[in-house]
Amino acid sequence: MSHPGIGGSHVSSRAAILDVIRAAGTISRVELTQVTAFSAPTVSTVVRRLIDDGLVVEVGQGESTGGKPRVMLELDPSARYAIGVHLDHAGITYVIANLGGAIVARWRQPGAGFDEPPDVVARVAAEIDATVARIGIERDRLLGLGVVSPGPISASTGMTLAPPLMRAWTEFPLATAIEDAVGLPVLLDNDATAAAIGEYWSGGVSTGTAFAALYMGSGIGAGILVDGSVYRGTSSNAGEIGHICLDLDGPECWCGGRGCVEALAGPAAVVAQAREAGLELPGRGVSDDFAHLARAAARGAPAPMALLERSAGYVAVATLGLCNVLDLAEVVLTGPSFALAGSLYLPVIQEHLSRSFFARGSHGVRVGISSHAPEAAAVGGAALVLQAELAPRTRPRLKSEPAEASLAG
Amino acid sequence: MSHPGIGGSHVSSRAAILDVIRAAGTISRVELTQVTAFSAPTVSTVVRRLIDDGLVVEVGQGESTGGKPRVMLELDPSARYAIGVHLDHAGITYVIANLGGAIVARWRQPGAGFDEPPDVVARVAAEIDATVARIGIERDRLLGLGVVSPGPISASTGMTLAPPLMRAWTEFPLATAIEDAVGLPVLLDNDATAAAIGEYWSGGVSTGTAFAALYMGSGIGAGILVDGSVYRGTSSNAGEIGHICLDLDGPECWCGGRGCVEALAGPAAVVAQAREAGLELPGRGVSDDFAHLARAAARGAPAPMALLERSAGYVAVATLGLCNVLDLAEVVLTGPSFALAGSLYLPVIQEHLSRSFFARGSHGVRVGISSHAPEAAAVGGAALVLQAELAPRTRPRLKSEPAEASLAG
Numbered sequence: 001m002s003h004p005g006i007g008g009s010h011v012s013s014r015a016a017i018l019d020v021i022r023a024a025g026t027i028s029r030v031e032l033t034q035v036t037a038f039s040a041p042t043v044s045t046v047v048r049r050l051i052d053d054g055l056v057v058e059v060g061q062g063e064s065t066g067g068k069p070r071v072m073l074e075l076d077p078s079a080r081y082a083i084g085v086h087l088d089h090a091g092i093t094y095v096i097a098n099l100g101g102a103i104v105a106r107w108r109q110p111g112a113g114f115d116e117p118p119d120v121v122a123r124v125a126a127e128i129d130a131t132v133a134r135i136g137i138e139r140d141r142l143l144g145l146g147v148v149s150p151g152p153i154s155a156s157t158g159m160t161l162a163p164p165l166m167r168a169w170t171e172f173p174l175a176t177a178i179e180d181a182v183g184l185p186v187l188l189d190n191d192a193t194a195a196a197i198g199e200y201w202s203g204g205v206s207t208g209t210a211f212a213a214l215y216m217g218s219g220i221g222a223g224i225l226v227d228g229s230v231y232r233g234t235s236s237n238a239g240e241i242g243h244i245c246l247d248l249d250g251p252e253c254w255c256g257g258r259g260c261v262e263a264l265a266g267p268a269a270v271v272a273q274a275r276e277a278g279l280e281l282p283g284r285g286v287s288d289d290f291a292h293l294a295r296a297a298a299r300g301a302p303a304p305m306a307l308l309e310r311s312a313g314y315v316a317v318a319t320l321g322l323c324n325v326l327d328l329a330e331v332v333l334t335g336p337s338f339a340l341a342g343s344l345y346l347p348v349i350q351e352h353l354s355r356s357f358f359a360r361g362s363h364g365v366r367v368g369i370s371s372h373a374p375e376a377a378a379v380g381g382a383a384l385v386l387q388a389e390l391a392p393r394t395r396p397r398l399k400s401e402p403a404e405a406s407l408a409g
Numbered sequence: 410m411s412h413p414g415i416g417g418s419h420v421s422s423r424a425a426i427l428d429v430i431r432a433a434g435t436i437s438r439v440e441l442t443q444v445t446a447f448s449a450p451t452v453s454t455v456v457r458r459l460i461d462d463g464l465v466v467e468v469g470q471g472e473s474t475g476g477k478p479r480v481m482l483e484l485d486p487s488a489r490y491a492i493g494v495h496l497d498h499a500g501i502t503y504v505i506a507n508l509g510g511a512i513v514a515r516w517r518q519p520g521a522g523f524d525e526p527p528d529v530v531a532r533v534a535a536e537i538d539a540t541v542a543r544i545g546i547e548r549d550r551l552l553g554l555g556v557v558s559p560g561p562i563s564a565s566t567g568m569t570l571a572p573p574l575m576r577a578w579t580e581f582p583l584a585t586a587i588e589d590a591v592g593l594p595v596l597l598d599n600d601a602t603a604a605a606i607g608e609y610w611s612g613g614v615s616t617g618t619a620f621a622a623l624y625m626g627s628g629i630g631a632g633i634l635v636d637g638s639v640y641r642g643t644s645s646n647a648g649e650i651g652h653i654c655l656d657l658d659g660p661e662c663w664c665g666g667r668g669c670v671e672a673l674a675g676p677a678a679v680v681a682q683a684r685e686a687g688l689e690l691p692g693r694g695v696s697d698d699f700a701h702l703a704r705a706a707a708r709g710a711p712a713p714m715a716l717l718e719r720s721a722g723y724v725a726v727a728t729l730g731l732c733n734v735l736d737l738a739e740v741v742l743t744g745p746s747f748a749l750a751g752s753l754y755l756p757v758i759q760e761h762l763s764r765s766f767f768a769r770g771s772h773g774v775r776v777g778i779s780s781h782a783p784e785a786a787a788v789g790g791a792a793l794v795l796q797a798e799l800a801p802r803t804r805p806r807l808k809s810e811p812a813e814a815s816l817a818g
Contacts, residue, residue: 210643222734231635233736234619235771240733243767245726246655257729257765317654320666324649325631325734327642356666358652362644 013038017046019390021056021075022100028070047073055079055099075100080141080389083132083184084198084381085124086148086191087112088217089165090287092120093375094127096137097382099389101201105135106375117172125181143389144185146381147178148194150219165218187384191215192239193230194380195334196223199370201383209329212239212322215376216337218286220266220315222322223380231326242266244318265314267337270307279303287336294341308341312348319349323365324358330366339373422447426455428799430465430484431509437479456482464488464508484509489550489798492541492593493607493790494533495557495600496521497626498574499696501529502784503536505546506791508798510610514544515784526581534590552798553594555790556587557603559628574627596793600624601648602639603789604743605632608779610792618738621648621731624785625746627695629671629724631731632789640735651675653727674723676746679716688712696745703750717750721757728758732774733767743779744786751778 013036020035021027027035032043050056057076077100086093089111096105109127112120132142150166179186189197196213205211205225213223220242224231231238242262243255250259251269263269267290274281274293281289296304319331331349333342346367353365372379422445429444430436436444441452459465466485486509495502498520505514518536521529541551559575588595598606605622614620614634622632629651633640640647651671652664659668660678672678676699683690683702690698705713728740740758742751755776762774781788 210647226640231640231735233768234738235736235768237768237771238619238734238736240736240767243733243765244653244730246657248655248722248726255765255767256769313657317657321653321730322734324652325647325731326640327644327647327649329643356652356664358649358664359642359644359646360665362646 013042013046014049015390017043018050018055018075021050021073022390026059026072026074028072030070032073053079077102078141080143081137082143082382082385082389083128083145084148084194084378084383084385085128085145085178086194086375086377086381087120087124088150088191088377089113090218090285092124092127093378094131095375095378095382096131096135097379097386099386101383101386103379103382105131106378107131112166112169114168117169117174118177121174121177121181124178128182142184144187144385145178145182146187146189146194146384147174148189148191148377148381148384149174150191150217187381187388189236189380189384190221190223191217191335191377191380192221193223193232193236194384195370195376196225196332196380197230197387198372198376198380198383199332199334200225200228201387202372202379204332204368204370205330210326211330211332212326212328213332213334213370213376214241214315214319214322214338215335216267216315216333217335217377218267218337220262220318224326239322241318241322244321246314246317261314261318265311270311273307273310274304277303277307290337291340294337294344297341297344305344308344309348312345315345316349316352320352320356323353327359328365329363330368332368332370334370334373334376336374338369342369342373422451422455423458424799426452427459427464427484430459430482431799435468435481435483437481439479441482462488486511487550489552490546491552491791491794491798492537492554493557493603493787493792493794494537494554494587495603495784495786495790496529496533497559497600497786498522499627499694501533501536502787503540504784504787504791505540505544506788506795508552508795510792510795512788512791514540515787516540521575521578523577526578526583527586530583530586530590533587537591551593553596553794554587554591555596555598555603555793556583557598557600557786557790557793558583559600559626559630596790596797598645598789598793599630599632600626600744600786600789601630602632602641602645603793604779604785605634605741605789606639606796607781607785607789607792608741608743609634609637610796611781611788613741613777613779614739619735620739620741621735621737622741622743622779622785623650623724623728623731623747624744625676625724625742626744626786627676627746629675629727633735650727650731653730655723655726670723670727674720679720682716682719683713686712686716699746700749703746703753706750706753714753717753718757721754724754725758725761729761729765732762736768737774738772739775739777741777741779743782745783747778748782751782 016036017032020032029043029047033040054076056073058071059074060072077098080099082097084095091111092109094107095103097103175186175188192213192215195215199205199213211225215221222239222241224239243257243260245257245259246261246264247259251263252258253260253263268286271286271289282292293304297308333345346369350367357365370376425445426441429441438452438456442449463485465482467480468483469481486507489508491506493504500520501518503516504512506512584595584597601622601624604624608614608622620634624630631648631650633648652666652669654666654668655670655673656668660672661667662669662672677695680695680698691701702713706717742754755778759776766774779785
């Protein structure tokens with residue numbers, strides 16, 4: 001586990017020390033001084049405040065090296081909580097994580113559908129209030145809400161270009177509206193970036209590498225982390241590999257382009273191809289239909305297998321492009337569609353990378369499937385909030401900050 | 410002009426203050442204190458040492474605000490020099506830049522060709538010795554050498570996967586060999602990354618943006634800068650957009666992939682397509698032949714125009730992919746092939762971006778042609794060295810450092 005920026009002036013000593021305590025599990029003040037390179041008085045003052053605020057507790061006593069035994073410090077995981085909300089057309093997923101990163105509640109409700117955004121926001125607020133009350137978390141222990149949505153986001157307006165099924169959300173002031181309704185600070189991010197932070201946060205990523213979470217829900221995107229910091233780009237819209245073009249004469253995409261990976265090989269495209277091929281589908285939406293195809297392919301049904309292998313070929317080529325552009329060391333497949341079909345995509349991606357990754361003379365690219373792929377976006381939402389509290393150098397953009405402030409580097 | 414990391418602990422006060430003086434042109438100690446947020450005693454001590462080392466000189470006097478007139482400080486541009494060498498099959502380009510970034514010498518010699526790498530290294534060393542002696546630069550004013558080569562590089566071995574015409578260079582310890590032969594510190598980078606740093610360094614890039622230099626020589630690559638820091642990836646091989654796949658059934662590429670942009674639309678591909686179409690070409694190599702086609706297209710010759718427009722379409726789609734993955738704000742076309750044909754590629758790239766750039770709801774992508782496109786790699790080589798001296802936070806990887814140390818972020 002690396003500790004971004006420890007000892008550097010960019011991170012508050014409080015956040016740095018808190019993060020070291022969290023990562024260590026149990027640690028003494030002396031060890032904190034050694035690990036962080038902060039002075040003993042600084043460590044002592046910061047620890048005192050963390051204890052006063054209830055974030056850290058003194059527990060038992062460590063091994064003595066002679067003289068008086070050391071008091072050990074631990075994070076109190078139940079001192080604070082973060083809520084993650086994944087807002088999508090087909091479903092809204094909620095998780096509550098404690099300060100230690102453990103998920104203490106997770107549930108799913110009907111999606112935004114075609115409801116008016118203000119109505120959906122009211123629904124989200126009521127849902128959170130009810131659950132927080134039911135499981136008995138005091139309100140002042142809630143750090144905030146990480147709201148995760150598909151599509152490009154903007155600090156001031158929410159989604160600037162919503163995917164087709166969520167057109168009503170374009171230009172809707174998502175963060176402000178939820179902040180007002182819930183009464184908690186809100187961090188906003190897209191599904192893939194949140195999933196990448198969640199993966200890093202939950203220990204699913206090796207240390208110190210350039211890493212991408214490939215997120216496949218109803219669309220395809222990537223969240224990029226470099227040495228633990230999110231690469232966001234100019235307007236927090238980096239990682240849009242679903243809109244890499246793989247066929248100049250390919251089908252039109254909702255983004256305005258042509259032959260995009262998403263239009264050729266995304267779940268909606270696979271479902272449409274299955275329908276054209278006359279395959280029987282449940283017909284309750286892309287997620288369900290794609291799940292149906294993935295299960296059939298896993299059982300060895302030839303037509304669904306062929307469709308998914310074709311999709312995997314395109315996704316593999318896009319992943320190869322992403323790896324070449326970013327010189328990645330690691331890719332994790334995540335999101336609900338990879339939760340279902342990741343094992344079919346994984347070998348195809350691995351094969352393309354081992355054959356053609358440009359920097360393969362220097363290093364390979366590790367590819368795996370996330371252990372919490374189904375609810376990766378909601379877990380990522382909670383991770384956004386925890387990361388903002390514990391490692392502010394890499395915090396997601398707060399809604400009142402200008403885009404420039406969030407550039408990686 | 411932004412000053413990466415000023416006041417931060419990651420940058421030495423010396424480099425930060427030197428960079429502010431350089432960017433300001435003329436500045437007083439008081440203004441330095443205001444701009445950098447260093448304390449007056451720190452500024453005073455650092456400036457004293459810079460003057461002792463001959464890097465900074467006291468000049469005239471600024472406007473007085475009452476009391477004694479202020480002494481103004483300026484960089485002595487002739488205090489130090491940096492050499493840039495662009496090593497390529499067809500030609501070796503040299504530039505010498507002074508500390509202020511001005512190019513004081515530039516010349517070109519026959520390329521590496523099929524000569525043995527040690528012989529070429531001996532040739533480079535002799536060339537540099539002769540020119541430095543001829544123009545009368547004292548050796549202790551030479552900061553170092555930035556050596557720029559095509560293809561993936563590795564800290565320890567030089568090019569790990571050289572392009573076809575430079576196969577002999579694979580695994581050759583380029584940096585060490587040149588360092589031994591020339592007797593100066595050597596920084597190694599690929600052409601596109603060096604060109605990006607050169608562009609930033611010479612003021613060709615707006616402040617605080619995610620930016621890529623698209624470099625087209627005989628191949629195509631991109632150098633990526635985020636807020637003034639190079640994005641390098643895991644092994645300094647980021648930005649390989651020449652090996653984004655645009656056609657799964659396309660022609661085989663030397664990298665091991667299929668349908669790569671470079672294989673479909675790079676200068677070598679365009680020249681091969683011209684030959685297949687029966688067009689007459691000088692036949693003295695790809696650079697010359699591509700130059701011939703570019704000039705013919707500029708004169709309006711239909712067949713060369715059609716070939717270049719087809720190439721521009723592919724390059725535009727790859728650029729769009731790069732912009733989507735990195736959420737770029739700015740792209741500069743550079744390198745010898747864009748020096749010749751950039752004006753044909755520019756409108757095609759602009760059109761694709763304005764129609765399909767994913768984050769266009771938030772911002773556009775500015776596209777331009779570099780003002781020193783023909784020798785961008787050699788200028789970049791010198792910029793590597795100047796940047797290492799003046800802004801060490803963003804310095805390129807020194808050959809003795811592990812790859813991990815150079816991750817952006």
